[in-house]
Amino acid sequence: MKLHVYDHCPFCLRARVALGLKGLPFELVFQANDDEATPIGMIGKKMLPILEDEDGYMGESLDIVAKVDGLSGARVFDAAPRQALVDWIERTGGPVGKLVTPRTPDAVYPEFRTESARAYFTRKKEANIGPFAPLIARADEYRAEMEQALAELVPILPDAEGASMEDVLLFPVLRSLSIVPDLKLPPAVEAYRDRIAERAGIPLVNDLRSQAA
Structure with missing residues (x-):
C-alpha cells in the first residue's frame, strides 16, 4: 500500500494521521509539486493524497481515511467531530x-x-x-x-x-x-x-x- 502526498498538504496529512494512528504499514511517496502528469494519470486530476493499493487508486482524503479505518481493528474515525x-x-x-x-x-x-x-x-x-x-x-x-x-x-x-x-x-x-x-x-x-x-x-x-x- 502506497500513499502519494505533498508533505505540506493538510489534506494529505489527514490520510497520514489515520494510517499512523491505526498503526498500518504503508509506503509514503512524495510527489514533486509541479508534477501534473503523475496524479492526473492516477485519478484524472492534479490532487493528492492518492492511496494506491490492490484495488487501484483512490483520491479524496476523507474517503481514504474511511477505507483505512476498516482495514484493521475497530473503527475509530466514524464518530462525528464536536x-x-x-x-x-x-x-x-x-x-x-x-x-x-x-x-x-x-x-x-x-x-x-x-x-x-x-x-x-x-x-x-x-x-x-x-x-x-x-x-x-x-x-x-x-x-x-x-x-x-x-x-x-x-x-x-x-x-x-x-x-x-x-x-x-x-x-x-x-x-x-x-x-x-x-x-x-x-x-x-x-x-x-x-x-x-x-x-x-x-x-x-x-x-x-x-x-x-
Whole structure:
C-alpha cells in the first residue's frame, strides 16, 4: 500500500494521521509539486493524497481515511467531530492561510526541492490570493490573531492518547503552523501536537530542518 502526498498538504496529512494512528504499514511517496502528469494519470486530476493499493487508486482524503479505518481493528474515525472543534478550524482558516501559505514553497518539504516546483506553487497561489510579500509583512498581526485563537483551542483539545476524526482534522492545522517562526503555542496545544506527531510518525517542520542539516 502506497500513499502519494505533498508533505505540506493538510489534506494529505489527514490520510497520514489515520494510517499512523491505526498503526498500518504503508509506503509514503512524495510527489514533486509541479508534477501534473503523475496524479492526473492516477485519478484524472492534479490532487493528492492518492492511496494506491490492490484495488487501484483512490483520491479524496476523507474517503481514504474511511477505507483505512476498516482495514484493521475497530473503527475509530466514524464518530462525528464536536461542532466546537469544527467551528474553531473553520474560523481560523483565514489566519492560518495567511501565515502558512507564503512560507510553504520551502525546500524543507520534499515536493519543493526544485526551483521549478517552488515557482509553480508560488505562481498558482499568488494568482488566487495575491502576492506573498504583503502577507509576510503583516505576519505579526496574523501571528497575534492566531495565538489568541490557539488559546481558545485549549478547552476543546481532543485526547492525544485517543484516535478520532478530531485528530484527523485538527493535527494537520497544527502541523502546518509549525512552519511559522516564533508562533507561541499554549503548552497544552503544543503537547497535543507533539504527541500526535509522535504517534502518527509525522515530523514537524523543525524536525525536517534538523534532519536536513
